[in-house]
Amino acid sequence: MYRTHTCGELRGEHKGQRTTLAGWVARVRDLGGLIFITVRDRYGRTQVVFDPADNAELAAKAKELRSEWVVRFEGEVRSRPDDMINRNMPTGEIEVAADTLEVLASCETPPLQPEDEFEPSEEHRLRWRFLDLRRDVMQASLIKRHELLQYTRQFFSGEKFLEIETPFLTRSTPEGARDFIVPSRIHPGNWYALPQSPQTYKQILMISGYDRYFQIVRCFRDEDFRANRQPEFTQIDVEMAFPHRQDIMDVVERYMRGLFEEIMHVDFPAEVPELSYADAIRRFGSDKPDLRIPYELVDLSDLLKGHGFAVIDKTVEDGGFAVGLRVPGFKSASRKQVSLWEEFVKERGLGGLMPMRTGEEGSWTGPLGKFVAPEALAKASDALDLNLEDDLAFVAVGKAPRVFQVMGMLRLALGREFGWIDPNRHELLWVTQFPLVDYNEEEKRYEPLHHPFTAPELDSWNEWVDKDPAKIASQAYDLVWNGEEVAGGSIRIHDREMQARLFEIIGLDAETARKRFSFLLEALQYGAPPHGGIAFGFDRLVMQITGKDSIRDVIAFPKTTAAVALFEGAPGEVDSGQLDDLRLRISK
């Protein structure tokens, strides 16, 4: 090896030892005589000192060093003078007095300096990713990612799950997201699709008797992207045969406990509450509520209706709701501040936002105060837990679920704005009892909320299947961590009759269903055990662990929001010869 130690390991106890280090020049501090070099590698940083009094020629050579050169030097580890110890640096007790210096590679003036105090634009960071990845924070994130990968394999393997790979070149199933497709050379006009998830394969593995399966696998979805969504992303895919819903949730909780304790080194939450989908929407306006925010939505419809306030009365008569949210300490909000938040909800489809608060004499102000009886407002204020001295509540009306969802978005936005979220707190919960299907008004048909293999809760299936399919509850469950959906799964249908009936409900005729899902439907006829599973969004887990706001900060080579790889330049054109092989022509 070129080195005897890494740049992160030398301590006081090594003093007097000979050492050879290699790494990148992070800093040069040329004091005229003495020259200090901070050398960096993935393990840390070490200060190297060149003293012209010891070796003038070597010091002159060290003067030439610049940022990001790759160097190697030998020298003696020595403790720094007492008042020169750097407490902020793990290796700050010592320095290396170099007696040789070798430049392994010089470096052009770097377009991006991988040092913390420089914060280049994300575009620039992605263009020069190989330099960006040298930064301490990026290295720390990718090291955490590695630790989680290793822990994940060890955990599931320890619980008797088998890691089995599934194909990337597979068949397009036009349910769910848009597929990325790959043309076949050997079968012109035919296409593979990259998997949106290994869903069908893992179910087939259950049918094949591999009763506990997991895979850390790349998935592909051609949709629009966000801070927490990439066109390709990594899932921890898990499936079990013969489980009850609770067995899967138990495995997941054991996995999460280890993740908290061994990877993050923090306490696992005392409880992981379970919340029904309906309650999640009603109380938080979201199926992935952030429980770190202490304030909940309150349904004020019954209290505020019937006072002659037309907007409210009409909405409630039509089956809509009046929903309130406490905003502590915001009583003195100006008209302008209020209209800013009103704009927020209007952009998301609500008609307006009413402040509910008392004026100087203690009487209620605004349109609510004008139309609604004070006693009703007092009750509403109790329900919201308002402190009339300081607080204000926002009230909006509209149809369910939109009014709840938009108020939920408002709750999140206010939480960020007013710092209601304690970043050191961790809140996990299960969201369960999702509807099995949802009625799509535009397409006039039922759609699976999850995917079409999700099993219903048997009682509700029997009760509603012929009357009102939208009321059927599914055996699906999502794990939500600090407002981020980090895992989702379900018990699957293993009964052919039920599967066929569900396809009927969602308007897939037998013929089409057979074409799209033939291999799974066929397998279901040959001894399918009860089974179910879950998939974790691996990148989102790493995001949570590292406290990052963007999935791109935990992926070595991510894409932009327009699905472009700025570093390697993908997507790009191909030779016309390649197109000829595939018998493809680009129409203008």
Add this chain to the structure above:
RNA sequence: GGGGCAGUAGCUCAGUUUGGUUAGAGUAUCGGCCUGUCACGCCGAGGGUCGCGGGUUCGAGUCCCGUCUGCCCCGCCA
């Protein structure tokens, strides 16, 4: 598909509100000084297609139209 923010020196940004002298700062680079620094310090120099195209104007970084790129959000997506 829709909305918002941003694009000025290698990099990070000011200047754009109200059009007007030679477009500035920090940092990086280059040169000089400096023997205990750790974002070393001090002095000096070079460095600009103001994203791109068009328009208005005597005159555009600044106003108007279009367009590209990045980020955030809605829709979409599990």
